[in-house]
Amino acid sequence: xxxxxxxxxxxxxxxxxxxxxxxxxxxxxxxxxxxxxxxxxxxxxxxxxxxxxxxxxxxxxxxxxxxxxxxxxxxxxxxxxxxxxxxxxxxxxxxxxxxxxxxxxxxxxxxxxxxxxxxxxxxxxxxxxxxxxxxxxxxxxxxxxxxxxxxxxxxxxxxxxxxxxxxxxxxxxxxxxxxxxxxxxxxxxxxxxxxxxxxxxxxxxxxxxxxxxxxxxxxxxxxxxxxxxxxxxxxxxxxxxxxxxxxxxxxxxxxxxxxxxxxxxxxxxxxxxxxxxxxxxxxxxxxxxxxxxxxxxxxxxxxxxxxxxxxxxxxxxxxxxxxxxxxxxxxxxxxxxxxxxxxxxxxxxxxxxxxxxxxxxxxxxxxxxxxxxxxxxxxxxxxxxxxxxxxxx
Amino acid sequence: xxxxxxxxxxxxxxxxxxxxxxxxxxxxxxxxxxxxxxxxxxxxxxxxxxxxxxxxxxxxxxxxxxxxxxxxxxxxxxxxxxxxxxxxxxxxxxxxxxxxxxxxxxxxxxxxxxxxxxxxxxxxxxxxxxxxxxxxxxxxxxxxxxxxxxxxxxxxxxxxxxxxxxxxxxxxxxxxxxxxxxxxxxxxxxxxxxxxxxxxxxxxxxxxxxxxxxxxxxxxxxxxxxxxxxxxxxxxxxxxxxxxxxxxxxxxxxxxxxxxxxxxxxxxxxxxxxxxxxxxxxxxxxxxxxxxxxxxxxxxxxxxxxxxxxxxxxxxxxxxxxxxxxxxxxxxxxxxxxxxxxxxxxxxxxxxxxxxxxxxxxxxxxxxxxxxxxxxxxxxxxxxxxxxxxxxxxxxxxxxxx
Numbered sequence: 001x002x003x004x005x006x007x008x009x010x011x012x013x014x015x016x017x018x019x020x021x022x023x024x025x026x027x028x029x030x031x032x033x034x035x036x037x038x039x040x041x042x043x044x045x046x047x048x049x050x051x052x053x054x055x056x057x058x059x060x061x062x063x064x065x066x067x068x069x070x071x072x073x074x075x076x077x078x079x080x081x082x083x084x085x086x087x088x089x090x091x092x093x094x095x096x097x098x099x100x101x102x103x104x105x106x107x108x109x110x111x112x113x114x115x116x117x118x119x120x121x122x123x124x125x126x127x128x129x130x131x132x133x134x135x136x137x138x139x140x141x142x143x144x145x146x147x148x149x150x151x152x153x154x155x156x157x158x159x160x161x162x163x164x165x166x167x168x169x170x171x172x173x174x175x176x177x178x179x180x181x182x183x184x185x186x187x188x189x190x191x192x193x194x195x196x197x198x199x200x201x202x203x204x205x206x207x208x209x210x211x212x213x214x215x216x217x218x219x220x221x222x223x224x225x226x227x228x229x230x231x232x233x234x235x236x237x238x239x240x241x242x243x244x245x246x247x248x249x250x251x252x253x254x255x256x257x258x259x260x261x262x263x264x265x266x267x268x269x270x271x272x273x274x275x276x277x278x279x280x281x282x283x284x285x286x287x288x289x290x291x292x293x294x295x296x297x298x299x300x301x302x303x304x305x306x307x308x309x310x311x312x313x314x315x316x317x318x319x320x321x322x323x324x325x326x327x328x329x330x331x332x333x334x335x336x337x338x339x340x341x342x343x344x345x346x347x348x349x350x351x352x353x354x355x356x357x358x359x360x361x362x363x364x365x366x367x368x369x370x371x372x373x374x375x376x377x378x379x380x381x382x383x384x385x386x387x388x389x390x391x392x393x
Numbered sequence: 394x395x396x397x398x399x400x401x402x403x404x405x406x407x408x409x410x411x412x413x414x415x416x417x418x419x420x421x422x423x424x425x426x427x428x429x430x431x432x433x434x435x436x437x438x439x440x441x442x443x444x445x446x447x448x449x450x451x452x453x454x455x456x457x458x459x460x461x462x463x464x465x466x467x468x469x470x471x472x473x474x475x476x477x478x479x480x481x482x483x484x485x486x487x488x489x490x491x492x493x494x495x496x497x498x499x500x501x502x503x504x505x506x507x508x509x510x511x512x513x514x515x516x517x518x519x520x521x522x523x524x525x526x527x528x529x530x531x532x533x534x535x536x537x538x539x540x541x542x543x544x545x546x547x548x549x550x551x552x553x554x555x556x557x558x559x560x561x562x563x564x565x566x567x568x569x570x571x572x573x574x575x576x577x578x579x580x581x582x583x584x585x586x587x588x589x590x591x592x593x594x595x596x597x598x599x600x601x602x603x604x605x606x607x608x609x610x611x612x613x614x615x616x617x618x619x620x621x622x623x624x625x626x627x628x629x630x631x632x633x634x635x636x637x638x639x640x641x642x643x644x645x646x647x648x649x650x651x652x653x654x655x656x657x658x659x660x661x662x663x664x665x666x667x668x669x670x671x672x673x674x675x676x677x678x679x680x681x682x683x684x685x686x687x688x689x690x691x692x693x694x695x696x697x698x699x700x701x702x703x704x705x706x707x708x709x710x711x712x713x714x715x716x717x718x719x720x721x722x723x724x725x726x727x728x729x730x731x732x733x734x735x736x737x738x739x740x741x742x743x744x745x746x747x748x749x750x751x752x753x754x755x756x757x758x759x760x761x762x763x764x765x766x767x768x769x770x771x772x773x774x775x776x777x778x779x780x781x782x783x784x785x786x787x788x789x790x791x792x793x794x795x
Contacts, residue, residue: 196613197613200609200610200612200613201610201613204606204609204610207602207606208603208606208610211599211602211603211606214599214602215596215599215600218592218595218596218599219596221592221595222589222592222593222595222596224592225585225588225589225591225592226589228585229582229585229586229589232578232581232582232585233582235578236578236579236582239571239574239575239578242760242764243760243763243764243767246763246764246767246768247767249767250767250770250771253771253774257774347616347617347795350617350795351617351620351792351793351795354624354792354795355789355792355793357792358785358786358788358789358792359789361781361785361788362782362785362786362789364781365778365779365781365782365785366778366782368774368778369775369778369779369782372771372774372775372778373775375771376768376771376772376775379764379767379768379771380768
């Protein structure tokens with residue numbers, strides 16, 4: 001019965017006890033107990049007759065017993081990450097699978113293999129794998145292990161296994177059918193609240209993402225103008241005598257502030273922009289997870305409805321209903337736990353990112369302040385010297 | 394600064410008012426009138442304040458005054474007027490002459506102009522200037538009666554002199570180059586500054602968008618709500634702070650603009666020198682050629698080719714009486730010419746001496762004013778940085794509580 005999910009992963013057919021969940025939670029909070037370390041680096045481009053693509057090096061260091069070795073190094077391409085993500089979604093329909101960077105970039109990029117694009121993607125892929133490693137359930141997923149350890153040919157042969165295309169399509173059809181009926185009707189209050197929350201959160205995070213990009217753009221334009229501003233004062237100083245030093249001083253201050261602005265921009269693009277983007281993706285993922293939970297509930301509800309119309313023979317189907325009920329309960333519990341975890345992480349991420357933005361801006365203003373104050377000090381010293389020499393007869 | 398008017402009299406341009414009237418073509422026009430208030434300094438003793446005398450003037454009257462001063466004192470670097478039309482604007486500033494901010498900055502500029510004239514050792518003693526400040530009606534007629542317009546040099550004549558003068562004073566040539574460079578560099582600086590201001594405005598204002606989103610987001614959050622809400626408030630404060638910052642910077646820009654226009658006044662003095670020098674060179678050349686003619690007629694030798702020489706060869710010489718008459722006329726002209734040349738030389742030397750004295754005075758004033766302006770710019774930047782630090786420190790605290 002494929003609808004129960006794969007046997008390999010932490011089996012959802014067993015009700016998850018609250019106690020074991022708490023243990024998993026604690027495990028996360030103590031990073032020293034971490035036993036799986038993953039890095040994604042070294043992008044390399046490959047050119048074949050048919051296509052050009054990039055592979056990334058994935059290095060895994062682990063002390064876990066299930067792994068045959070303590071260190072692995074493999075090369076993976078974007079397609080492989082996509083495969084992993086879809087396997088995880090299949091196995092855990094109501095867990096929150098971390099976001100992958102997008103397939104294509106919409107505007108502004110002409111070349112897929114632009115350096116900046118590759119670096120941004122690499123960082124996001126690194127984060128993706130580490131988030132899975134940190135997830136109490138997903139970290140033990142078998143496909144995840146294979147992704148980290150298998151050589152290229154092993155991986156492609158493994159990919160070909162598993163439920164065929166037709167049965168996967170069957171799953172989708174059934175899911176769609178049950179979603180048409182609902183799953184909304186008997187939806188527990190908690191999940192309706194989650195839906196409302198996600199609708200608003202989605203909207204707000206998209207707007208925030210746009211605002212952050214606007215700020216970056218304005219700062220860049222400001223930087224471009226500032227680059228021209230300082231040198232004019234140097235040019236002017238060439239035709240002056242008495243005020244040449246003051247002019248050169250101003251030129252130097254402006255140039256330093258210009259560099260500080262560049263640092264400020266870099267801070268935005270390294271921190272705030274990627275995080276906000278991830279959470280835009282997360283909001284899509286979460287809406288999807290909520291929908292899938294509804295679908296699972298919908299399967300149960302529609303089965304119950306159908307059977308209610310067939311009088312008698314209820315005993316025959318009580319087993320089936322029982323299994324569906326279990327499935328719903330597991331899905332709900334998994335989602336609830338993962339939701340709480342996600343919210344905690346989101347709060348942490350937002351707090352640290354925005355604090356970082358504030359620190360960035362503080363650093364910027366403090367640097368500029370120091371530069372102008374030292375210029376001012378130099379000017380007033382000179383003034384006093386001049387005044388003294390005027391007093392003398 | 395001896396006994397200049399500024400020490401004896403308090404002068405302010407205290408108000409600006411929109412007026413409508415009829416212009417020379419009897420069409421209705423709108424203009425701004427400025428209130429000039431004056432009061433003798435001595436009349437204030439032990440706390441009692443004499444009332445201020447006042448009259449209204451419009452910009453065109455200021456222009457008339459300045460034209461009069463430029464023509465009457467060509468050796469003086471005459472203080473410039475604030476710009477007639479708003480130039481070097483960035484997008485938030487209005488290019489409209491009726492815009493209240495523009496009018497206000499112009500009022501300050503006009504007051505500055507009057508104070509500059511009143512503190513100038515030579516200009517402050519001018520009667521027309523005094524009556525500009527004190528005589529309400531009929532001032533325009535008085536100015537025009539001086540006939541100063543007739544003394545004005547034509548632009549064409551000046552341009553001609555610039556190209557043809559052979560031996561201008563080297564210092565004036567250097568000064569001319571300097572004023573050209575000054576004009577070019579200050580206008581470039583003002584243009585870029587306006588663009589920088591525009592961009593800075595953009596950066597600050599975009600942060601204002603955070604406020605509303607944070608507020609709406611905080612509504613669905615329990616623990617993060619307060620932090621978000623208060624951080625949003627600080628973002629609003631940040632966004633609003635740019636308006637005052639940039640308004641202050643406009644005053645700095647106005648200080649630079651004054652010296653942009655002063656460069657033109659410097660140029661005018663150089664032009665006058667070139668004109669006088671060219672005039673002198675022409676007079677000397679004329680005298681030399683007359684002397685030569687005289688010599689040729691007297692000795693009968695033709696040293697240089699002349700049409701006269703040719704025609705006399707072709708059509709015969711003139712009679713001795715005719716020749717005598719010519720020589721006599723020339724000798725008279727030569728004497729006149731020598732006297733004129735002497736006085737022109739004297740004029741020229743006086744001009745150079747007094748112009749250079751004023752130029753030295755101007756240079757000191759310029760160095761002092763520009764240095765102060767640069768210092769005030771640094772002070773403004775420091776204030777902006779301090780405000781930024783305060784806002785972001787507050788914001789950081791709110792974010793860390795999220």
